[in-house]
Amino acid sequence: MTALRAAIAAGRRSLGAGSRGLADRQRGVAMLLALTAIAILSIFSMEFTYQSRVAIRTATYVEAEIEASLHARAAVELAALVIGSADIVESILAKYATMMGGKRPSINTASYACEFVNAFCEGQMTLMGIQLVNLEGREAVGLERGTCGCTSSDEDGRVNVNRVGDLGQKQAVFDTLYKVLERNEGVTQVGELDKDMAQLALNIIDWADADTTRVDIDPGTRKLVESSGAEGISYRKHGYRSKDAPFDTTEEVRLVEGMSDTQWCKLRDQLTVYATDKLNVNTAPIEVIKALICKNLANPDNEALACARGYQQNPLVPVNVAGQYIEVCRTLKKLVFSPPFANTGRFVQFFDKLGTVLPPEYVQVLQIDHGRMMNDIGVTGKIVRIQAYGTSGKVTKRITALLDTGAQRYVHWRED
Numbered sequence: 309m310t311a312l313r314a315a316i317a318a319g320r321r322s323l324g325a326g327s328r329g330l331a332d333r334q335r336g337v338a339m340l341l342a343l344t345a346i347a348i349l350s351i352f353s354m355e356f357t358y359q360s361r362v363a364i365r366t367a368t369y370v371e372a373e374i375e376a377s378l379h380a381r382a383a384v385e386l387a388a389l390v391i392g393s394a395d396i397v398e399s400i401l402a403k404y405a406t407m408m409g410g411k412r413p414s415i416n417t418a419s420y421a422c423e424f425v426n427a428f429c430e431g432q433m434t435l436m437g438i439q440l441v442n443l444e445g446r447e448a449v450g451l452e453r454g455t456c457g458c459t460s461s462d463e464d465g466r467v468n469v470n471r472v473g474d475l476g477q478k479q480a481v482f483d484t485l486y487k488v489l490e491r492n493e494g495v496t497q498v499g500e501l502d503k504d505m506a507q508l509a510l511n512i513i514d515w516a517d518a519d520t521t522r523v524d525i526d527p528g529t530r531k532l533v534e535s536s537g538a539e540g541i542s543y544r545k546h547g548y549r550s551k552d553a554p555f556d557t558t559e560e561v562r563l564v565e566g567m568s569d570t571q572w573c574k575l576r577d578q579l580t581v582y583a584t585d586k587l588n589v590n591t592a593p594i595e596v597i598k599a600l601i602c603k604n605l606a607n608p609d610n611e612a613l614a615c616a617r618g619y620q621q622n623p624l625v626p627v628n629v630a631g632q633y634i635e636v637c638r639t640l641k642k643l644v645f646s647p648p649f650a651n652t653g654r655f656v657q658f659f660d661k662l663g664t665v666l667p668p669e670y671v672q673v674l675q676i677d678h679g680r681m682m683n684d685i686g687v688t689g690k691i692v693r694i695q696a697y698g699t700s701g702k703v704t705k706r707i708t709a710l711l712d713t714g715a716q717r718y719v720h721w722r723e724d
Contacts (some may be wrong), residue, residue, distance in 0.1 A: 379698025423666035465592035586686035
């Protein structure tokens with residue numbers, strides 16, 4: 309009896325231990341499933357958090373990009389508004405000049421338009437170091453976030469390589485362009501026709517003209533003649549043809565056969581492809597002015613002395629000395645809000661007065677043909693280049709726009 313009781317007790321103990329082991333295993337599986345679920349949810353949570361941060365930063369960047377773009381656009385439009393309101397601007401400046409005891413200034417709004425833009429962007433307007441307006445901190449003036457600004461320049465100071473409608477226009481473009489190339493390059497003797505330089509000028513003309521035949525040149529007279537040769541042969545190695553249509557942008561000049569990167573870097577600010585008028589001597593790069601002087605010397609035999617090539621910065625070369633005086637004159641006139649040369653007659657008369665500041669031998673070789681020079685030059689501009697920027701946060705947007713002031717419309721617009 310005692311043995312039976314002992315056996316029953318042992319069996320019960322055995323059954324109880326098995327039940328506890330099964331329960332422990334069940335609890336372990338449940339814990340493992342819970343940990344797995346937590347790990348999966350943690351991964352999902354981290355991915356969601358990451359995606360949310362990316363989305364927030366992307367939205368912030370897009371917002372800043374749009375804001376910066378709008379700031380740049382506002383700067384362009386305000387500059388265009390000032391340029392188109394020359395009469396109003398001049399009357400305002402006249403009032404300030406009267407208050408300061410001076411005379412009515414003669415100001416080119418295209419040159420100073422972006423100074424007025426600062427009144428919007430920064431709440432301040434300064435002209436040539438004189439603060440005219442300070443509205444900083446006033447409501448509705450300035451930008452709460454970001455900045456903007458611009459610079460403006462006259463496109464008519466550049467050589468127009470699209471004016472090649474007939475042989476006469478082609479000759480005029482070639483003569484000026486070849487002299488510009490001479491000022492930029494230092495090869496061969498002055499007076500001799502540099503074949504590579506001449507061919508590059510001819511290639512530029514052939515690209516922009518409407519026909520498919522090459523323009524050639526008589527080396528003796530330097531007069532252009534229409535040839536019968538095809539102009540696209542040399543482009544086959546590049547995989548494209550001569551365009552036979554006007555350049556759309558200045559950058560397109562880089563596609564012309566013979567144009568190297570070095571030459572392009574020198575020429576890029578001296579050429580234009582837009583419908584400009586005559587070369588504006590008030591704003592043209594000084595190297596273009598020198599090219600015009602060398603092109604229009606009264607005695608072409610003086611060119612070797614007046615325009616020695618390869619020594620653009622040599623102060624002993626007469627055309628460089630004349631260029632320095634012209635640049636000083638233009639700078640001083642701009643400081644008093646006055647156009648350097650009020651008319652083309654004033655510019656050609658400048659050379660008649662060189663005898664008061666230059667040695668006689670310099671004056672003799674720098675005499676120019678007044679009639680030819682006046683056929684090339686003007687003193688006003690038609691196309692204005694506006695380069696604006698806008699910022700917001702770490703984003704900067706830039707816009708280059710060219711405004712036709714006659715038609716009051718943009719002929720070029722590029723955003724970067």
